[in-house]
Amino acid sequence: MAIPEELMIDIFSRLPAKSVGRFRCLSKLWREILSTPEFIKSHLNLQTNPQQNLLLVAALNTIHTISDVKNGTVSRKIQLIDEWEEAIGSCDGLVLLLNEKSEKILVNPITLQKEKIPDPPLALNKTESHSMHGFGYDGSIDDYKIVVVSYYDTDEYYPDNFDTFVDVYCVKKGVWKRVDNSPYDLSSARRCTGACVSGAVHWLAPSKKQGDYRSVIAAFDLAREVFDEIPVPNDVSMDSGCYQLVVLGGCLCITDAGRSLHQDNNKTDIWIMHEYGMAESWTKFTIDCGYEWSMLKPLCYIGDEEVVLICEGGEVLLVYNLKEKSLKNMVVDGASAYVLDGCVFVESLLSPCFGAP
Template sequence: MEKEEDVSGQSFHFPEEILLEILVRLPAESIFRFRCVSKNWRCLISDPLFFSCYVARSQESPPFAFIFQSGNYKGMHWFVSTLNTLQNFSSPLFSDHFPGLKVEATSNDLILYRSNFQEPVYFVANSFTGRCVKIPMHCSRSYGPTGLISRVRNGITTYNVVRLVKSCDSSRFCLDLETFSSENGVWGSFKARNCTFNVELDARPCVVYKGVLHWICNRMTALLAYDPCRSPDECRFISIPNDAYNMNGMNAILGVSGENLYYFEMFGISIQEHKLPGWKLWVLKDYKRGKWSLDQEGKERKIESICAVSNVLSTHSLLFPVAFNPWNKDTVYFWYEGYVLTFSVKKGWFEDKLSLFRSESMVATWEIFPLSMPLCPTQLPQPQWDSSKLATFADVKPDTEQRNSWA
């Protein structure tokens, strides 16, 4: 246990269990200031276990956000946050300076961007601290579904970027795993040993659960799970209890809420004859064995109540789930005709509040990424490969010359 010093300069021991009990009772805005007390306090507060403990003891869920990314308009992003009851809010985005950047993945409060200029160049950024890091290019210059996973140990942040690249030879299907580690600053290439059949990867962002990356594949019937820190040439497949597949899987979502992985699906993606389609909520009870359990379900329900939501749900337009509340599995967010709706799993109906989502394209063409807004923003580590690649958003100029120099 590290020794602390009081105002007189004398050292004393502060038991960690007592310190933890004190900190979890404080307001969130006070926690961040206490990181500078000592190295020990900074390590404790930065630890994800402390954040989980704080959330468990808190009466209210911590704030979070979603990034909506258009598939039709390059560089178009929109934030929706719970800071103001799921209203849109502004945050300094790296893509504001580089209109061609695409969000590839998120992990905690970090965002992985990919440049659309000439060759695939990746950036890891934190919108809340304004820091960004350019990642060295892989020699293959290939494209593929990409994931990001970050970890904090003893106050030090590390992250891994993983790219999946399909390759086929004359005899069999191959899946290449290209991984980058912030600890050594280099890319590694591996062939998945246990993937000998064709894998059709879904366009949706990967989901991080238990420190493992998960991609939806094969028409939402399976998950491809990969841990870059364990066996770099091994992946596993977990089946999904898919009972319905509509419009490329728009009727279902996969996500983490609390400490569990959930799968929610609707048996339709629109209101028909003033009826809400039936639905099911599954939880992955046994991760090692890949066993799912039906948590809750709702049958087709007629729209009878008169309220703001009922008045909106009166057409045959698309209605589909878009995201889980990361701290409350009983809350699922839907999109309907420019609105973000809050669905209560316990009630089997929507909360009587609407959040308008203004966009130039239909949300069906958007990708949705969760973004944590933690007590203490993740500090990007100083790059080991090139110290000049750590910058702030203010350092990046929105002109063509600067864009090309970074790309």
């Protein structure tokens, strides 16, 4: 007796993305059923506890992925023709990458489908400006959005223009639009990638609203397309550190990436906002890097006690044990020890080329 199609779809929706990909190869009928937009969305929604994966931009600007993150693991080099410089972020299994030409590519590391994102029609001249990026999901319209914040990198020869322009790209619609300029001095955000949490992309920057240029977290709400403010820890000041925002375990995280540059020791402070928007939920831990490593960027947790970090001074992966307060190299077979950047992603069947399975 044949299995009802509804039951078959429910079963397949609970399998890992790689397994579904193999089943697609068994018959034309299964490929059609397992490639519909409805199935792909159902598969994504049913992954209640998705496996954590890492994407790394490694030596020679190559891309590697790691499944089942743990200390002593194996990576897989994926064939993406280009020289990559930055992993901007991930959402629902899609990763936004930046290459050496500052071109944006949206890719699914599991299916290896990719899509080049066009530049905004009002983009500033790349030789006279700088841009920062963010990537996330807008549930109000069921679309993924790329945010580009740009400003003139001015000197005496360039326009006396200190505006910060904001362009938003709706991935499914394939449309750019310019929204209101940022009320924050994002040129002071250390040219960092935006951290996407709770439907907003975040940058740490001085506020121009009150005229006192106090440090705030500028949160660009993807649905409303306006900036809000998120409180920073009391001991964070743009004048006394080299801070950047990242996402760690689904929480907003601040790291003092340059503490070793302005203090006599090589320690890195890391703050985590455990309840989004709640100032009292910030907690801090400090990593003593010693003299071998500095400028640490958190990537993900291993279990409850260990954090994987990129050492931006030595470009290696490290594991910090929160309980033992110990730091060690992370052993990764198949990838160079020289790591430029990275991000966490989940397995999915979602295509960056919307309209194609």
